[in-house]
Amino acid sequence: MPGDGRFLKACRRQPVDTTPVWIMRQAGRYLPQYRATRSRAGDFLTLCKTPDLACEVTLQPVQILKVDAAILFSDILIPVEAMGADLVFTEGEGPKLSSVRTRQEAGRLHVPDPRLETGFVMDAVKLIRRELDPMVPLIGFSGAPFTLASYLVEGGGSKSFRHTLAWMYGDPEGFTALLDMLAETVIAYCSAQVEAGVQALQLFDTWAGVLSRRLYREFALPSTRKVVQALKHLGVPIILYVNGSAPFLEETAASGVDVLSVDWRLSLAESWERTRGAVALQGNLDPMVLYGGPAVIEREAGRVLAEAPLQGHIFNLGHGILPDTPVEAAQHLVEAVHRLGRKEI
Numbered sequence: 001m002p003g004d005g006r007f008l009k010a011c012r013r014q015p016v017d018t019t020p021v022w023i024m025r026q027a028g029r030y031l032p033q034y035r036a037t038r039s040r041a042g043d044f045l046t047l048c049k050t051p052d053l054a055c056e057v058t059l060q061p062v063q064i065l066k067v068d069a070a071i072l073f074s075d076i077l078i079p080v081e082a083m084g085a086d087l088v089f090t091e092g093e094g095p096k097l098s099s100v101r102t103r104q105e106a107g108r109l110h111v112p113d114p115r116l117e118t119g120f121v122m123d124a125v126k127l128i129r130r131e132l133d134p135m136v137p138l139i140g141f142s143g144a145p146f147t148l149a150s151y152l153v154e155g156g157g158s159k160s161f162r163h164t165l166a167w168m169y170g171d172p173e174g175f176t177a178l179l180d181m182l183a184e185t186v187i188a189y190c191s192a193q194v195e196a197g198v199q200a201l202q203l204f205d206t207w208a209g210v211l212s213r214r215l216y217r218e219f220a221l222p223s224t225r226k227v228v229q230a231l232k233h234l235g236v237p238i239i240l241y242v243n244g245s246a247p248f249l250e251e252t253a254a255s256g257v258d259v260l261s262v263d264w265r266l267s268l269a270e271s272w273e274r275t276r277g278a279v280a281l282q283g284n285l286d287p288m289v290l291y292g293g294p295a296v297i298e299r300e301a302g303r304v305l306a307e308a309p310l311q312g313h314i315f316n317l318g319h320g321i322l323p324d325t326p327v328e329a330a331q332h333l334v335e336a337v338h339r340l341g342r343k344e345i
């Protein structure tokens, strides 16, 4: 099968020649080539909505870093905009959305048809699949329901998530109805990406780490599970990323996904033990290591590899690469992982 190289094998916990590696946010501002394409687009959302430019930036890190997988260039908020929320990205400030804090406001949103209302995403996937080396798999993605709900309720990013938590505590049924609607949206959106040609899916539940174990179990887990159960039959590996999942790692593993993408707070050895080897692991280098220079990158990458399972490990950062990271550091990391991760098979 084209593209069925070491990344897809590791997702299925099969033997590989060396550890596969890709980097969250690998297409981004730390790359001068990305900044050049974005300035041609004019702004970030136009870049996301113009398939040939989205294709161009998706391919850049594959060529520049030699990573083992490409990830579709888009944003987790694209389907949320299609649901009916107004979305703007202001330079240096991150996303801003029209906020949804009541059942009545949620009632004005709809579950979008991904092919009609986010057709540019599916067109980008088809184009990328044509342009990308057939040996390199393409990862599609979506935000998970809880993280998408947090952006909708807060009207953007947040430190405290006070409006989201207030709604969860005050009106659990109403908040669950919003999660259900988001789960439907995510299922349709991811299914359309697979139909268009992605070979793996990553669900970003970036902010679920603000929840207690009890609240994770009660709200985020059931909505993630619903999504995973509905996507399983498509046959592509599903990866779940939660930043700060250590307090409820067992629950994230019980979501039914094939791979857990974990941050740097817990060692891979401990994560493997706590999940009893039931899922593959992706991660978990602290993105700050990339500021330490070649010797530090080499040492810390070696440490992650030493703690990783022999089968079922995809090397990645514990969160996205930061915009001022030196490109050479990312290149060095990929080269070091391929060299140090070599297996005797």
Ligand code: CP3
Pocket: 023, 024, 025, 026, 027, 028, 029, 038, 044, 071, 072, 073, 074, 075, 076, 077, 092, 093, 094, 095, 141, 157, 204, 206, 319, 320, 323
């Ligand atoms: O990984 C990739 O290379 C694929 C593309 C991708 C982007 N965003 C591009 C992007 C992916 C997978 C995402 C996911 C995403 N978007 C998440 C989950 C992952 C994570 O990092 O936690 C979240 C929370 C978002 C929401 C979002 N989008 C924020 C908070 C921001 C602003 C952050 C910032 O650094 O300014 C964005 C914008 C964004 N998404 C950029 C990129 C390359 C920067 C936009 C630019 O200025 O060019």
